[in-house]
Amino acid sequence: MRLTRYFLPVLKETPADAQIASHRLMLRAGMVKQQAAGIYSWLPLGWKVLKNIERIVHEEQQRAGHIPMLMPTVQPGELWQESGRDNSYGPEMLRITDRQGRKMLYGPTNEEMITDIFRSHVSSYKELPLTLYHIQWKFRDEIRPRFGVMRGREFYMKDGYNFDLTKDDALHAYNRHLVSYLRTYERMGLQAIPMRADGGPIGGDYTHEFLVLAETGESEVFYDSAVTDLTFGDREIDYDDVAQCQSILDEFTTRYARTDETHDEALFGQVPEERRRSARGIEVGQIFYFGTKYSEPMGAHVQGPDGKPVPVHMGSHGIGVSRLVGAIIEASHDENGIIWPEGVTPFHCGIVNLKQGDAEADGACEGLYDGLTALGLEPLYDDRDERAGAKFATMDLIGLPWRITVGPRGLKNGVVELTSRRTGESEELPPEAALEKVAGIYAGR
Amino acid sequence: MRLTRYFLPVLKETPADAQIASHRLMLRAGMVKQQAAGIYSWLPLGWKVLKNIERIVHEEQQRAGHIPMLMPTVQPGELWQESGRDNSYGPEMLRITDRQGRKMLYGPTNEEMITDIFRSHVSSYKELPLTLYHIQWKFRDEIRPRFGVMRGREFYMKDGYNFDLTKDDALHAYNRHLVSYLRTYERMGLQAIPMRADGGPIGGDYTHEFLVLAETGESEVFYDSAVTDLTFGDREIDYDDVAQCQSILDEFTTRYARTDETHDEALFGQVPEERRRSARGIEVGQIFYFGTKYSEPMGAHVQGPDGKPVPVHMGSHGIGVSRLVGAIIEASHDENGIIWPEGVTPFHCGIVNLKQGDAEADGACEGLYDGLTALGLEPLYDDRDERAGAKFATMDLIGLPWRITVGPRGLKNGVVELTSRRTGESEELPPEAALEKVAGIYAGR
Structure with missing residues (x-):
């Protein structure tokens, strides 16, 4: 969505x-x-x-x-x-x-x-x-x-x-x-x-x-x-x-x-x-x-x-x-x-675009969106033209257990950021690796 | 079931x-x-x-x-x-x-x-x-x-x-x-x-x-x-x-x-x-x-x-x-x-055992049951100790669009019977072919 x-x-x-x-x-x-x-x-x-x-x-x-x-x-x-x-x-x-x-x-x-x-x-x-x-x-x-x-x-x-x-x-x-x-x-x-x-x-x-x-x-x-x-x-x-x-x-x-x-x-x-x-x-x-x-x-x-x-x-x-x-x-x-347990979360993973309208960031977000969907997961993509802070605050409030953050700076190095809502820990990794990791988390659910 | x-x-x-x-x-x-x-x-x-x-x-x-x-x-x-x-x-x-x-x-x-x-x-x-x-x-x-x-x-x-x-x-x-x-x-x-x-x-x-x-x-x-x-x-x-x-x-x-x-x-x-x-x-x-x-x-x-x-x-x-x-x-x-359209039927396929308690018939029915389930379909297996006529009448009444009938006589020839509720037409075929045909009917639904 x-x-x-x-x-x-x-x-x-x-x-x-x-x-x-x-x-x-x-x-x-x-x-x-x-x-x-x-x-x-x-x-x-x-x-x-x-x-x-x-x-x-x-x-x-x-x-x-x-x-x-x-x-x-x-x-x-x-x-x-x-x-x-x-x-x-x-x-x-x-x-x-x-x-x-x-x-x-x-x-x-x-x-x-x-x-x-x-x-x-x-x-x-x-x-x-x-x-x-x-x-x-x-x-x-x-x-x-x-x-x-x-x-x-x-x-x-x-x-x-x-x-x-x-x-x-x-x-x-x-x-x-x-x-x-x-x-x-x-x-x-x-x-x-x-x-x-x-x-x-x-x-x-x-x-x-x-x-x-x-x-x-x-x-x-x-x-x-x-x-x-x-x-x-x-x-x-x-x-x-x-x-x-x-x-x-x-x-x-x-x-x-x-x-x-x-x-x-x-x-x-x-x-x-x-x-x-x-x-x-x-x-x-x-x-x-x-x-x-x-x-x-x-x-x-x-x-x-x-x-x-x-x-x-x-x-x-x-x-x-x-x-x-x-x-x-x-x-x-x-x-x-909220911090939803994976078993009941309304969406499996959030996607935050740090620079809506930037062709590369938009494209990467769309790719992640399609990739998660193809895995049978439901992403929530924050595609609003909003400040990063407002997007993070919304994601934290609604409590999706995993969030992928996409920005031009990371993309330059070929990475996005995967963040756990529960621990707050983030990890930089290539988009495909982020998809794989999220797929693994939800495997068998 | x-x-x-x-x-x-x-x-x-x-x-x-x-x-x-x-x-x-x-x-x-x-x-x-x-x-x-x-x-x-x-x-x-x-x-x-x-x-x-x-x-x-x-x-x-x-x-x-x-x-x-x-x-x-x-x-x-x-x-x-x-x-x-x-x-x-x-x-x-x-x-x-x-x-x-x-x-x-x-x-x-x-x-x-x-x-x-x-x-x-x-x-x-x-x-x-x-x-x-x-x-x-x-x-x-x-x-x-x-x-x-x-x-x-x-x-x-x-x-x-x-x-x-x-x-x-x-x-x-x-x-x-x-x-x-x-x-x-x-x-x-x-x-x-x-x-x-x-x-x-x-x-x-x-x-x-x-x-x-x-x-x-x-x-x-x-x-x-x-x-x-x-x-x-x-x-x-x-x-x-x-x-x-x-x-x-x-x-x-x-x-x-x-x-x-x-x-x-x-x-x-x-x-x-x-x-x-x-x-x-x-x-x-x-x-x-x-x-x-x-x-x-x-x-x-x-x-x-x-x-x-x-x-x-x-x-x-x-x-x-x-x-x-x-x-x-x-x-x-x-x-x-009733004659349910495939899109809404409560069970995808009925299984009628003509001789409950006969080891071969029971085994074939269980095999079909497991086979349909493995295909992601829901069978309804009439495993009651009842006359064939009563089993057919129940299946016709509740209207499952497809029925597989299993009996010792057919099994001797390696076949079961697949019947369409809508047309009443039956076809004898090996159990695996019956499964394949039912799978094809429901493919993409």
């Missing part, structure tokens, strides 16, 4: 009402625009990051054998009467009355609807196990929306639901989700620690929240510092392998790591003192096993191997897709702007 | 309340489930088609230089008071009151919001031309939703908006959209004819609707049969080329083609009698130029070359993404089920 043909409305001033770094930087970098309290438009740059996160979530869910579908945003109220949550969900539910006077709502979550789909179509244990998921807009009418997309009212979420014949099968589904989530967050450049949590309005005996450590997190967390040494890496996973999934869950959840809701001082005291940490965390996902909580009242039964109907064991599993955009920025920025 | 691991709840009975073929077939093929009047869940097979259509729309919009973004589904009521449409839009607007008592609505379209974004961020003619678009769920509270996803209440739509300094520039944007739409529909295997139409609640002096001819269409249309001979083909387009876009618009819109809203008997009478046609059509898109209808009342001005503020010239351009799923089926089915 050429910047003169793009829509990147960066702001010079820091917005007064934005309290945290991600909110400030998303507004300044022209990623979002607030349309009402807690409701945002995703401007082109923000949309690209949102889509990259969505794509990674889709890929990892499908790798784990989970099946994508899509439920609507508006739901009939009756379903929530069946489960009993119509009363219990409270004022965060956005209730809607349609022109026929029917009671509807904007879905904050989908346990009821997916259970309705299941009971309408599945009747035998032979069709299990089954995990369906979707990525859809949700609404929770927060009384005090704040922190930008981190705590918005309209938000984008992946929510998945497993249906299993037995509790053991459902716990394997739980473990499978934990494993796939670890992989998902790592691909986004995030360390998200699974922590024992509380079921809240979803319910459930087993539940883990995934938290990204950040000073601006809304949750207080307590953990054994050894958990932050764990990395998922590129291990080969067979998601049907019960023992393998269990052993990864054990590896990542045995050490103490809890949110304040489930924190236990006595247990925490058993962690060696030098490894005891308390910090703040941003919740970016949660998994639940809740057994027959919805299947029993809603009649989601299958015929078991003995011919008798049994309610299915279920769990639900969420990843906050829009919230992750903010969480990644909280975890990765500096005083000049 | 292996069918035993998928969720494909096909129905044996024809649903009683579905009046048209696409609605019946989408329910029978397990593509959608109705959740409330005019509100559907997209089950896995339906979701895949919806996503394919969405992908083609994105690719063609970006090819034309239009910039993707995303606006929220819920909008503040104030914006619609500014434009004056808050009163005029009528009861199809789904109005919502949030917990703070603020008036909100579920967006049926986005002229107001995009104009608000534009006026907040763009101040100079130098930033024009600009076309922004998004693909987002919309809601129109139809009094009588029917025909399945063809006339639902919650529906998925691409809507794009151009901002230009002059009427001439905006008309080029109009032409560019017309050209890109022709290409878009052809990639989906559809002939959609641009017809002079009426502005309706969007407004506008220039507007064309794109109609797919089908007996079940809601609109009566009148046209010169010569328009159905036109095809877009794979011509090279330079979307910045004003003359080229104009000439394609002329080519496709000069001959008589109008909906009943703008039909003119006298003009129609000038078409040679043997070429006069009246038929029914399904509207799958519409483009508008409406000048300063929104920019003036909402203050979307830019500073012109002479330093004076001028309201921008705008148009909006919609493609009914969810509706297209139904429209494609209306245009392409037979008594046994």
Whole structure:
């Protein structure tokens, strides 16, 4: 993309009402625009990051054998009467009355609807196990929306639901989700620690929240510092392998790591003192096993191997897709702007032309642009007639991890400059070598 | 995908309340489930088609230089008071009151919001031309939703908006959209004819609707049969080329083609009698130029070359993404089920194993499965322990354009059978040759 043909409305001033770094930087970098309290438009740059996160979530869910579908945003109220949550969900539910006077709502979550789909179509244990998921807009009418997309009212979420014949099968589904989530967050450049949590309005005996450590997190967390040494890496996973999934869950959840809701001082005291940490965390996902909580009242039964109907064991599993955009920025920025991890960056590489209009500089930039494109990468070429300082400031603000700077002086020596946004380190090298290096960085992503 | 691991709840009975073929077939093929009047869940097979259509729309919009973004589904009521449409839009607007008592609505379209974004961020003619678009769920509270996803209440739509300094520039944007739409529909295997139409609640002096001819269409249309001979083909387009876009618009819109809203008997009478046609059509898109209808009342001005503020010239351009799923089926089915065009099919090729459990047949099917996957194609392998007849019926119903049938008898002679869903013609050939043929069919898509 050429910047003169793009829509990147960066702001010079820091917005007064934005309290945290991600909110400030998303507004300044022209990623979002607030349309009402807690409701945002995703401007082109923000949309690209949102889509990259969505794509990674889709890929990892499908790798784990989970099946994508899509439920609507508006739901009939009756379903929530069946489960009993119509009363219990409270004022965060956005209730809607349609022109026929029917009671509807904007879905904050989908346990009821997916259970309705299941009971309408599945009747035998032979069709299990089954995990369906979707990525859809949700609404929770927060009384005090704040922190930008981190705590918005309209938000984008992946929510998945497993249906299993037995509790053991459902716990394997739980473990499978934990494993796939670890992989998902790592691909986004995030360390998200699974922590024992509380079921809240979803319910459930087993539940883990995934938290990204950040000073601006809304949750207080307590953990054994050894958990932050764990990395998922590129291990080969067979998601049907019960023992393998269990052993990864054990590896990542045995050490103490809890949110304040489930924190236990006595247990925490058993962690060696030098490894005891308390910090703040941003919740970016949660998994639940809740057994027959919805299947029993809603009649989601299958015929078991003995011919008798049994309610299915279920769990639900969420990843906050829009919230992750903010969480990644909280975890990765500096005083000049955002620093995107390669896995989610909106453009793979920036190109800065120091002398727009100079035939040689323009030609070299076009060559790099075509070269990156031919490699299957998306460059953002700042082809504006602007001072170098303004171009660098924009690139630093929007946070592309790599930048190639092209100027007449370097070209005279046959070189351009490749700069890492994260380290600030630059290297002079011939244009072809710069292309090769960038290609290598993104190989396999 | 292996069918035993998928969720494909096909129905044996024809649903009683579905009046048209696409609605019946989408329910029978397990593509959608109705959740409330005019509100559907997209089950896995339906979701895949919806996503394919969405992908083609994105690719063609970006090819034309239009910039993707995303606006929220819920909008503040104030914006619609500014434009004056808050009163005029009528009861199809789904109005919502949030917990703070603020008036909100579920967006049926986005002229107001995009104009608000534009006026907040763009101040100079130098930033024009600009076309922004998004693909987002919309809601129109139809009094009588029917025909399945063809006339639902919650529906998925691409809507794009151009901002230009002059009427001439905006008309080029109009032409560019017309050209890109022709290409878009052809990639989906559809002939959609641009017809002079009426502005309706969007407004506008220039507007064309794109109609797919089908007996079940809601609109009566009148046209010169010569328009159905036109095809877009794979011509090279330079979307910045004003003359080229104009000439394609002329080519496709000069001959008589109008909906009943703008039909003119006298003009129609000038078409040679043997070429006069009246038929029914399904509207799958519409483009508008409406000048300063929104920019003036909402203050979307830019500073012109002479330093004076001028309201921008705008148009909006919609493609009914969810509706297209139904429209494609209306245009392409037979008594046994759906016939997907290759461009949108949910799986590229079916594999039917005539003798599940037979080591040789199973092995050949696995080989084809891996071979198709290695080609970058998605097979659907019917690995159920079912009669051949049931497997064929399912494949015919869900409409994959190509099917490979594998049985012990053929394997003895070293062949499998490749069958076209459209023609019903079969061909026996070695497995490797079948793979090669399927690869050739999808090459370049």
